Amino acid sequence: MTVSRVRTEPAVHHYRAHVSWSGSTAVGYHHYDRTHTADAPPADTGLPLSSDPAFGGDPALLNPEQLVVLAASSCQLLSFLAVAARARLDVRDYRDEAAASMPEADTPVRLAEIVLRPRIVLAAGPTPERVRHLVEVAHRECFIANSLATPVRVEPTIEFV
Numbered sequence: 001m002t003v004s005r006v007r008t009e010p011a012v013h014h015y016r017a018h019v020s021w022s023g024s025t026a027v028g029y030h031h032y033d034r035t036h037t038a039d040a041p042p043a044d045t046g047l048p049l050s051s052d053p054a055f056g057g058d059p060a061l062l063n064p065e066q067l068v069v070l071a072a073s074s075c076q077l078l079s080f081l082a083v084a085a086r087a088r089l090d091v092r093d094y095r096d097e098a099a100a101s102m103p104e105a106d107t108p109v110r111l112a113e114i115v116l117r118p119r120i121v122l123a124a125g126p127t128p129e130r131v132r133h134l135v136e137v138a139h140r141e142c143f144i145a146n147s148l149a150t151p152v153r154v155e156p157t158i159e160f161v
Helices: 064-086 128-141 143-147
Strands: 018-020 036-039 046-049 091-096 099-101 113-116 118-122 152-154 157-160
Touching: 064 091, 064 099, 064 113, 064 118, 064 128, 064 143, 064 152, 118 128, 128 143, 128 152, 128 157
Parallel strands: 113 152, 118 157
Antiparallel strands: 018 036, 036 046, 091 118, 099 113
């Protein structure tokens, strides 16, 4: 009997995003509206965005720098939940207070560091050391952190109920 093996190539995932703006920049840098919209098919929800208020943006709207921090935080959350579920840990709550800094004195101007500070609440059972290890595993598996040149640091607080 001959057994044939089917060779499959690793999947390649593709993502699309659209941004749009209209207005006029004719009156100069300080006078045009930075508000624009973004969507990412096939998601139905679009986002109104602006620039950082320091650069003339609307403080009531998200800006690209915040989106990068949100993406890193969301990816770490999803990666940790996946790692915890595979390890049969019972995660009850996860809340992150993520932050980033972008010093204008450093050129080119960029996010210098993203710090994720998740507060993770779990059912009793695993040791805090085990949970910290799984946080590190999740960080290594986080697609967004792996995609960024900006360092991403995770400082978890672990609690049990």
